[in-house]
Amino acid sequence: MESRYVTTPFGRRAMSLGMLVNQQLAEAIEPGTTRNKWKLFRAVCEARPSLGVTDRALTVLDALLTFYPDDEISEARGLVVFPSNAQLSLRARGMTAATLRRHLAVLIDAGLILRKDSPNGKRYARRSRTGEINEAFGFSLAPLLARATEIESLAAQVVADRELLRMTRDRLTVCRRDVAKLITAAFDEGVPGDWASILDMFRTLVARIPRVATLKTISPILEEMVMLRSEIINLLEIRVKTQKIDARESQIERHKQNSNLKYNYESEQRLEITRAAPPQNDLEPPSALIRTKQSWQKVGHNDVAAAKSLQSFPLGLVLQACPQIADYGPGGRISNWRDLMAAAVVVRTMLGVSSSAYEEACTAMGRENAATVIACILERGGHINSAGGYLRDLTRRTERGEFAIGPMLMALARACIPGSRMAS
CATH class of the missing domain: 1.10.10 (Arc Repressor Mutant, subunit A)
Known part of the structure; x- marks a missing residue:
């Protein structure tokens, strides 16, 4: 010794x-x-x-x-x-x-x-x-x-803290996703409430998440996010209970009122298909416009051209060109246009696009086309500095008749095909 x-x-x-x-x-x-x-x-x-x-x-x-x-x-x-x-x-x-x-x-x-x-x-x-x-x-x-015992104790504490941090980050990620999708569902379903303020609270919490997270910094954020999720769920549950009560009452009323099973189909509002006046250019086909008897309006040549330029593309083509949007659909997949539009609301919140900018795009392009543009922006996110500014610019160009979704969509679709090349 x-x-x-x-x-x-x-x-x-x-x-x-x-x-x-x-x-x-x-x-x-x-x-x-x-x-x-x-x-x-x-x-x-x-x-x-x-x-x-x-x-x-x-x-x-x-x-x-x-x-x-x-x-x-x-x-x-x-x-x-x-x-x-x-x-x-x-x-x-x-x-x-x-x-x-x-x-x-x-x-x-x-x-x-x-x-x-x-x-x-x-x-x-x-x-x-x-x-x-x-x-x-x-x-x-x-x-x-x-100091072997002390060092081993410190190491065990570090490992436990790291595991707790990982679990806390996972919980925050899940809670953040839940809040975003619940707010989207509330907007889609038209649930009454001050959802704009709730959305602002959610954005404020997301902005507070640090790039390098520690247990001390993200634990308070997780607590506030959990409370916000609980409040949203309470509002949605109240809406669901109200709908159930209304459904039961309406079923009883229909049962009492429809004891006579003879329906009067003549009272139903019918759709009427009418062709617009042929355009001056013989190369353009006439457009079929559907109008009800109660809301018939005259449609000019400019409206027909705008409707033609803003036509929506097949959903399969959109998903082929923009596969990333499927991860934000209900259940992690998109099976119809409603799912795509719901996913677009989640994505535009994630990209920092304001609700006003998105609503202006929906007004100018239509909801299907606006959702398609959001999917394209998500796909090209690494090349776009400001998603909100880019969407507003596309909206203004659409209003002037200078923007078409087709070239953007087809370029992304070709980029997704392995070994694809631009035709010379």
């Missing part, structure tokens, strides 16, 4: 009370304490933020441990390693001598190793005639073994 005594540093390095405390701590090793050096090193890596050491300092500690002859660190086998600077530099990935000294000082200040300097400052060991080490001078691993 190596002798225990207070040792002062060689040369110009000054002695400090911290060194004395670390030496006293190193002497407090309980008899029979052993640790696997690589498992203990992994624990040090996990507890690195709590120990106050850098990753480069851990590289030096890794190199020092390679000079310890056994995998098990114990006081009975000695705790001092004595590599030369040249060998230590090689095992520390070619670290320079000045950098080695700096990071060795970090390990000493953190209380993980100790210097045990010889009279001349060299690192060596004195051996007996049988080859056993009687005394060694170099770096002592005694503090590392003495």
Whole structure:
């Protein structure tokens, strides 16, 4: 066993009370304490933020441990390693001598190793005639073994905090998705309430989520998001209960009023198909316009051209050109235009497009075409700096008759085909 005594540093390095405390701590090793050096090193890596050491300092500690002859660190086998600077530099990935000294000082200040300097400052060991080490001078691993239990406890706490942070982030992601889709459902179903204010609250919470999340920063945001989701669910449940009551009452009324099963079909409003006046250009086909008897209006040539230029494309083509939009549909898929429009509301909220900009686009293009444009913007999100400004520009161009969805959609569709090339 190596002798225990207070040792002062060689040369110009000054002695400090911290060194004395670390030496006293190193002497407090309980008899029979052993640790696997690589498992203990992994624990040090996990507890690195709590120990106050850098990753480069851990590289030096890794190199020092390679000079310890056994995998098990114990006081009975000695705790001092004595590599030369040249060998230590090689095992520390070619670290320079000045950098080695700096990071060795970090390990000493953190209380993980100790210097045990010889009279001349060299690192060596004195051996007996049988080859056993009687005394060694170099770096002592005694503090590392003495603090093994503390280091393992710190590492376990770091792992637990990291797992809790992961679970908290997952809960926040799910809650954020729930709130976005519930607000979308409320808008689509026309549920009464101040949904604009609720949407603003949701955007404010999302804006507070930091880029690098910690448990301290996102826990309050999660609590507020959960409360907001609960309030939305309460409003929607009230709406559902009201609809159920209205449905029961209407069923009773129909049962009483329709005791006579003779229906008068003449009272039903009929649809009438009428062709518009043929356009001046013989190449344009006449458009069929559907009007009810009660709301008949004259339609001019400009309205017919606008309706033709803003025709909606097949849903299959839209999904082929913009496959990412399907992830935001109900249940993670889109099977009809209603699902696409619901997904578009979720996406425009995510992209930061204001409700006024989206409503203007719906008015100018139609809801199906506006949803298609949102899907295209999502697909080209990496090339668009401001989705809201881009949508307003397309809306103005549509109102002037300068924009058509077809070229944009077909370009995205060709880009989704592997090995596709533009025709020369």
